[in-house]
Amino acid sequence: MSKVTIATVAERAGVSRQTVSNVLNTPQVVREETRERVLEAIAALGYRASQAARQMRTGRSRLIAVRIEPARDGINGSVLDRFLHGLTDAAAPAGYRVMLYTATDDTDEIATYENLLTSYDLDAFVLTSTHHGDARTSWLAERGVPFVTFGRPWGAPDTHSWVDVDNAAGTAMATRHLLDTGHRRIGFLGWPPGSGVGDARRDGWASTLAAAGVPGTGLDAATEDGIESGAAAVTDLLASVDALVCASDSLALGALRAARESGRPCTVIGFDDTAVAQAVGLSSVSQPLTQAAARCIDLLAGVLDRSAAPRQLLLEPSLVLRQSAAI
Amino acid sequence: MSKVTIATVAERAGVSRQTVSNVLNTPQVVREETRERVLEAIAALGYRASQAARQMRTGRSRLIAVRIEPARDGINGSVLDRFLHGLTDAAAPAGYRVMLYTATDDTDEIATYENLLTSYDLDAFVLTSTHHGDARTSWLAERGVPFVTFGRPWGAPDTHSWVDVDNAAGTAMATRHLLDTGHRRIGFLGWPPGSGVGDARRDGWASTLAAAGVPGTGLDAATEDGIESGAAAVTDLLASVDALVCASDSLALGALRAARESGRPCTVIGFDDTAVAQAVGLSSVSQPLTQAAARCIDLLAGVLDRSAAPRQLLLEPSLVLRQSAAI
DNA sequence: TCCAGCAACTTGAACGATCGAATGATGCCT
DNA sequence: AGGCATCATTCGATCGTTCAAGTTGCTGGA
Numbered sequence: 001m002s003k004v005t006i007a008t009v010a011e012r013a014g015v016s017r018q019t020v021s022n023v024l025n026t027p028q029v030v031r032e033e034t035r036e037r038v039l040e041a042i043a044a045l046g047y048r049a050s051q052a053a054r055q056m057r058t059g060r061s062r063l064i065a066v067r068i069e070p071a072r073d074g075i076n077g078s079v080l081d082r083f084l085h086g087l088t089d090a091a092a093p094a095g096y097r098v099m100l101y102t103a104t105d106d107t108d109e110i111a112t113y114e115n116l117l118t119s120y121d122l123d124a125f126v127l128t129s130t131h132h133g134d135a136r137t138s139w140l141a142e143r144g145v146p147f148v149t150f151g152r153p154w155g156a157p158d159t160h161s162w163v164d165v166d167n168a169a170g171t172a173m174a175t176r177h178l179l180d181t182g183h184r185r186i187g188f189l190g191w192p193p194g195s196g197v198g199d200a201r202r203d204g205w206a207s208t209l210a211a212a213g214v215p216g217t218g219l220d221a222a223t224e225d226g227i228e229s230g231a232a233a234v235t236d237l238l239a240s241v242d243a244l245v246c247a248s249d250s251l252a253l254g255a256l257r258a259a260r261e262s263g264r265p266c267t268v269i270g271f272d273d274t275a276v277a278q279a280v281g282l283s284s285v286s287q288p289l290t291q292a293a294a295r296c297i298d299l300l301a302g303v304l305d306r307s308a309a310p311r312q313l314l315l316e317p318s319l320v321l322r323q324s325a326a327i
Numbered sequence: 328m329s330k331v332t333i334a335t336v337a338e339r340a341g342v343s344r345q346t347v348s349n350v351l352n353t354p355q356v357v358r359e360e361t362r363e364r365v366l367e368a369i370a371a372l373g374y375r376a377s378q379a380a381r382q383m384r385t386g387r388s389r390l391i392a393v394r395i396e397p398a399r400d401g402i403n404g405s406v407l408d409r410f411l412h413g414l415t416d417a418a419a420p421a422g423y424r425v426m427l428y429t430a431t432d433d434t435d436e437i438a439t440y441e442n443l444l445t446s447y448d449l450d451a452f453v454l455t456s457t458h459h460g461d462a463r464t465s466w467l468a469e470r471g472v473p474f475v476t477f478g479r480p481w482g483a484p485d486t487h488s489w490v491d492v493d494n495a496a497g498t499a500m501a502t503r504h505l506l507d508t509g510h511r512r513i514g515f516l517g518w519p520p521g522s523g524v525g526d527a528r529r530d531g532w533a534s535t536l537a538a539a540g541v542p543g544t545g546l547d548a549a550t551e552d553g554i555e556s557g558a559a560a561v562t563d564l565l566a567s568v569d570a571l572v573c574a575s576d577s578l579a580l581g582a583l584r585a586a587r588e589s590g591r592p593c594t595v596i597g598f599d600d601t602a603v604a605q606a607v608g609l610s611s612v613s614q615p616l617t618q619a620a621a622r623c624i625d626l627l628a629g630v631l632d633r634s635a636a637p638r639q640l641l642l643e644p645s646l647v648l649r650q651s652a653a654i
Numbered sequence: 655t656c657c658a659g660c661a662a663c664t665t666g667a668a669c670g671a672t673c674g675a676a677t678g679a680t681g682c683c684t
Numbered sequence: 685a686g687g688c689a690t691c692a693t694t695c696g697a698t699c700g701t702t703c704a705a706g707t708t709g710c711t712g713g714a
Contacts, residue, residue, distance in 0.1 A: 003670095005669090005670055005671085006670065006671060006672095007670080007671095015693075015694090016693065016694045016695075017670090017671080017672090017694090017695095018672080018673090018693075018694065018695080019692080019693060019694080021671070021672060021673095022692090022693085025672080029691085029692075029693095030692075030693085031691085031692060031693090034692080034693085046445075048442070048445040048446045049446060049670085049671070050383070050445075050446065050448070050669090050670055050671065051446050051447050051448070052379050052380075052382040052383040052388070052448055052669085052670080052671090053379075053383050053669070053670035053671035053672085053699090054670080054671055054672075055379040055671090055699095056377070056379040056380050056383055056669090056670080056671075056672095056698095056699050056700065056701090057670085057671050057672045057673075057698075057699055058671085058672065058673095058699090059699085061379070063426075068411070068412055068415050069412065075602045075605075075606060077408075077602075078405055078408070078602065081404075081405070081408040084395065084427075085395055085396065085429075088395050088427045088428070088429050089429055092428070092429065097426050097427070097428070097447070098426065098427045099390075099424050099425065099426050099427075100411075100415045100424070100425045100426075100427065101415070101419070101424070102412075102415050102416055102419065115375065118373075118375040118377075119375045119376060119377065119378050120378050120379075120424070121377070121378070121379055227605075227606060250606075253606050274602070275402045275404075275405065275601070275602060275603055276602055276603050276606045276607075278402075278554075279402060279554060279577075279580050279603045279606075279607070280603075280606070280607060330699095330700095332699090332700055332701085333700065333701065333702095334700080342663075342664090343663065343664045343665075344664090344665095344700090344701080344702090345663075345664065345665080345702080345703090346662085346663060346664080348701070348702060348703095349662095349663085352702080356661085356662075356663090357662075357663085358661085358662065358663090361662080361663085376700085376701075377699085377700055377701070379699085379700080379701090380669090380699070380700035380701040380702085381700080381701055381702075382669095382701090383668095383669050383670065383671085383699090383700080383701075383702095384668080384669055384700085384701050384702045384703075385669090385701085385702065385703095386669085
């Protein structure tokens with residue numbers, strides 16, 4: 001099984017190297033008959049183009065890079081992991097492979113871009129966890145590096161392609177469900193203002209209550225993400241609500257725990273439909289992560305063409321109902 | 328910011344291309360003074376070697392491939408994700424990058440190897456989820472492809488390097504803890520015999536009981552992984568045990584649920600210390616996944632040298648104790 | 655004095671693909 | 685028949701690096 005190059009194939013098919021290359025890259029310029037002969041030779045020899053050689057000539061690597069969060073435990077990390085799974089699945093049929101990198105913060109991530117671009121000639125980046133004043137997108141845009149973000153450009157103009165899940169629609173859906181099932185004192189447990197995602201999730205709750213004419217003022221609390229902090233933040237609130245919409249499953253779990261400890265029954269709905277929600281029977285808003293990943297790959301095709309205008313996609317989450325067991 | 332190649336650096340430093348290459352790859356053959364001048368030029372120009380060109384010449388890509396499980400929800404999938412995080416972290420300082428691929432089964436995975444090897448010239452593979460009669464390791468070994476497995480070669484001889492966690496030690500630790508805290512009727516909930524990991528976890532429990540002279544016969548159950556199946560499999564057992572060691576957190580959660588429903592108190596210890604265990608306050612055996620990933624990278628260095636003999640590493644898990652809340 | 659031996663560096667070729675321009679073959683029009 | 689456009693294919697150069705084989709200058713031993 002010696003090395004089979006484009007020259008080997010050319011010799012066997014009785015054509016030149018370039019013709020073989022044309023069969024693979026621009027089939028329309030090759031006569032039908034020749035094309036078939038070449039393809040036959042390719043199959044017979046088990047030829048596969050060397051990415052390294054192709055990459056050196058074209059500058060394209062057919063590799064896209066995605067950041068993976070540093071190893072840490074936790075409930076919410078799994079969301080990005082599921083997105084990553086979807087991305088790998090969707091990239092393969094499109095002829096792309098996913099390469100991972102880590103970074104401690106945005107500045108470090110930008111330094112990594114430089115490294116990866118110059119030494120690996122990456123074709124594109126998929127960014128996650130976009131936030132207000134994100135330095136990464138402007139850096140990439142300035143240098144003309146193709147990229148797609150999972151998460152809209154909070155506050156910045158829509159100059160690039162992105163996919164996002166309608167966070168507000170998710171909490172709105174949860175709130176509406178609680179209204180439909182008879183609840184009238186519905187609170188919200190979220191994160192401190194300033195994060196785009198967190199604010200959107202709060203808005204979904206607030207606007208749904210407002211539209212239904214149900215008062216919500218004073219029925220919300222904000223804290224850092226986490227079970228403990230969620231439980232602590234919600235204790236005061238429990239006296240005045242009988243249902244809670246939460247910005248994450250961690251917070252929801254904290255709320256459930258606090259409710260159980262205080263002895264006050266409270267229906268809780270989380271966000272992200274993590275494994276934990278499944279395990280404890282917690283209703284939760286589910287993001288279509290696999291679909292989001294697939295759309296990112298779709299958009300990337302357009303971005304790599306350079307010709308196509310940037311496109312934006314907002315996906316609808318869904319509500320997964322479970323009989324909320326006390327934790 | 329035009330392209331800066333090894334020739335640019337050479338010109339600026341007043342030496343030849345090869346000398347620059349030597350500074351980077353075999354510094355000892357270059358005179359101190361020259362070396363510094365070259366390094367200065369590299370820094371000034373921001374030069375970074377093109378992986379594609381290097382790869383074409385050397386056949387090495389500095390890329391290692393790892394399988395990522397297809398997108399699915401669940402509690403146990405997170406274990407491999409955490410391993411993946413650790414691997415990416417550990418690979419970067421060693422000058423390697425991680426590339427992902429998916430595969431539906433072993434046969435499909437082997438087909439993917441062929442693809443990846445011929446077109447991307449991958450340096451090595453890291454395999455996870457090894458099992459009895461694993462076709463993947465023999466395929467790779469036959470072709471001389473460097474690889475390391477996370478998981479020992481169940482049943483097969485130790486002809487390659489691997490890292491594994493001592494599963495039996497984990498359940499032994501859990502069992503011993505239960506004995507120390509006064510339990511005498513300790514059961515085991517695991518998977519059907521045949522899986523190396525599952526059998527090892529059962530053995531740890533059985534041998535510890537035997538060593539302590541505490542009877543365990545008839546106190547174990549086996550079922551497919553999952554909360555529901557775990558709950559179903561353990562109901563009969565609950566009459567005769569007051570503590571359970573489980574092969575996974577999913578099973579442990581099922582056991583907890585069944586115990587709560589039956590009204591019989593039962594101390595439960597899970598395995599893998601997943602986010603779910605954290606969330607519900609379940610004690611669990613924790614695998615040192617970050618460490619395992621780092622060791623895999625270490626071993627890979629030896630494997631890529633070809634000279635070094637295969638090495639094996641067995642890591643000790645630890646027991647994370649929590650006040651087991653009823654679910 | 656001469657040349658072997660060494661250290662430090664340089665030069666040409668090669669890896670395997672693609673790009674641009676050139677070549678040969680074919681058909682059509684005048 | 686000659687000219688010319690069109691299509692299919694070939695040829696030579698090139699991407700950036702490393703390997704193998706020089707070249708140069710210097711030291712020391714016979």
